[in-house]
Amino acid sequence: MRTVAVTKIGSLRDPDEATRGRIGLVDFPEQPLGPEDVRIRVAYAAICGSDPHLAEGFFGTDVPIGLGHEISGVVEALGERATRNGLRVGDRVAGNFLRFCGTCRACQEGAQQFCEHIQEYNRPGMAETITWHESQVYRLPDDVSLLKGCLLEPTSVAVRIVDKARIRVGDRVAICGGGPIGQLALQVVRRHGATSLTLIEPIAGRRDMALRHGAEFVIDPTAEDQGQRAAEITAGRGYDVVIDASGSPRAVRGLLDLAAKGGTVVYGAMYPEDYEMPLNLSDYLYLKELTLTGVFVSPYAFPRALQLLPHLDVDELTAAVFDLEDAPAAFDAHVSGRHPKVVIRCNPVPDERRERLS
Numbered sequence: 001m002r003t004v005a006v007t008k009i010g011s012l013r014d015p016d017e018a019t020r021g022r023i024g025l026v027d028f029p030e031q032p033l034g035p036e037d038v039r040i041r042v043a044y045a046a047i048c049g050s051d052p053h054l055a056e057g058f059f060g061t062d063v064p065i066g067l068g069h070e071i072s073g074v075v076e077a078l079g080e081r082a083t084r085n086g087l088r089v090g091d092r093v094a095g096n097f098l099r100f101c102g103t104c105r106a107c108q109e110g111a112q113q114f115c116e117h118i119q120e121y122n123r124p125g126m127a128e129t130i131t132w133h134e135s136q137v138y139r140l141p142d143d144v145s146l147l148k149g150c151l152l153e154p155t156s157v158a159v160r161i162v163d164k165a166r167i168r169v170g171d172r173v174a175i176c177g178g179g180p181i182g183q184l185a186l187q188v189v190r191r192h193g194a195t196s197l198t199l200i201e202p203i204a205g206r207r208d209m210a211l212r213h214g215a216e217f218v219i220d221p222t223a224e225d226q227g228q229r230a231a232e233i234t235a236g237r238g239y240d241v242v243i244d245a246s247g248s249p250r251a252v253r254g255l256l257d258l259a260a261k262g263g264t265v266v267y268g269a270m271y272p273e274d275y276e277m278p279l280n281l282s283d284y285l286y287l288k289e290l291t292l293t294g295v296f297v298s299p300y301a302f303p304r305a306l307q308l309l310p311h312l313d314v315d316e317l318t319a320a321v322f323d324l325e326d327a328p329a330a331f332d333a334h335v336s337g338r339h340p341k342v343v344i345r346c347n348p349v350p351d352e353r354r355e356r357l358s
């Protein structure tokens with residue numbers, strides 16, 4: 001079974017070919033279909049901002065490392081007991097790449113993101129097929145295409161970010177980073193009643209995209225004084241909620257100054273493992289009473305992400321589609337930043353009309 005994988009550890013941005021990380025197609029055995037499992041013929045798998053971190057060895061350095069956790073596809077086979085959610089062969093689905101065991105202490109306490117067995121079951125989805133436990137699989141609504149469906153997982157991350165932000169209707173919100181998670185979070189917080197909604201992003205195309213989808217203000221942090229602009233936008237009070245979706249140490253540095261007294265700052269990205277952010281406890285936690293939090297993964301957010309997906313306008317995130325054979329070129333395109341997101345078509349997909357009739 002052909003699978004996209006990291007075949008050499010290293011930064012995908014390294015200008016030196018000799019040390020640069022490499023992406024290739026590897027033949028992995030198909031996973032066995034257990035009695036409660038669902039085999040999915042993968043239609044689309046989107047490249048995530050975290051995938052280049054995997055190429056750098058963030059979660060281990062034994063190559064090949066199979067990639068892909070933002071997928072959609074069609075149910076190809078069901079284990080004999082995979083019937084509790086009424087799934088049928090031919091159903092169009094997406095899902096959660098993580099399987100929570102349901103039995104460990106963390107799962108019992110309602111904190112599945114800390115499931116002690118989370119790493120045992122991370123199967124690569126940028127592949128011809130993937131086999132998941134039925135608890136991971138969600139049937140797509142009829143009005144969500146397979147192409148849009150591969151964004152269910154990043155949408156669940158946006159939902160979890162908003163959960164952690166504990167936004168109230170009318171809160172002033174700023175989002176730093178106009179990549180896919182920032183854009184999805186923008187649309188989700190807008191539906192949640194955010195005001196003074198601002199995207200901070202150096203790439204003009206991404207700022208324009210945000211303005212098309214509900215941002216009231218954009219700030220270019222490389223050309224403008226973001227603190228001054230934030231003060232203008234919020235009448236000197238700052239934002240009740242600041243969300244980082246950039247993962248960039250340079251970008252997160254000034255975010256605490258943008259938050260209002262009593263505000264919440266959500267670090268909703270993945271950060272370099274050796275990065276330590278300076279934090280003045282007196283200014284930010286004592287005098288300003290800020291709440292700082294983050295997001296690792298997104299349990300409990302998938303059903304609501306599925307409800308939201310038909311209402312989100314994500315066509316610009318699924319415009320760049322590469323075939324499975326062209327996965328290395330797809331990653332080059334991702335790293336170049338030319339597209340807001342890059343999607344890999346893992347199998348021939350029936351056209352959307354046929355897809356809807358089935």
Ligand SMILES: [Zn+2]
Pocket residue numbers: 048049050069070153154
């Ligand atoms: Zn992702």
Ligand SMILES: [Zn+2]
Pocket residue numbers: 100101102103104105106107114115116117
């Ligand atoms: Zn568990």
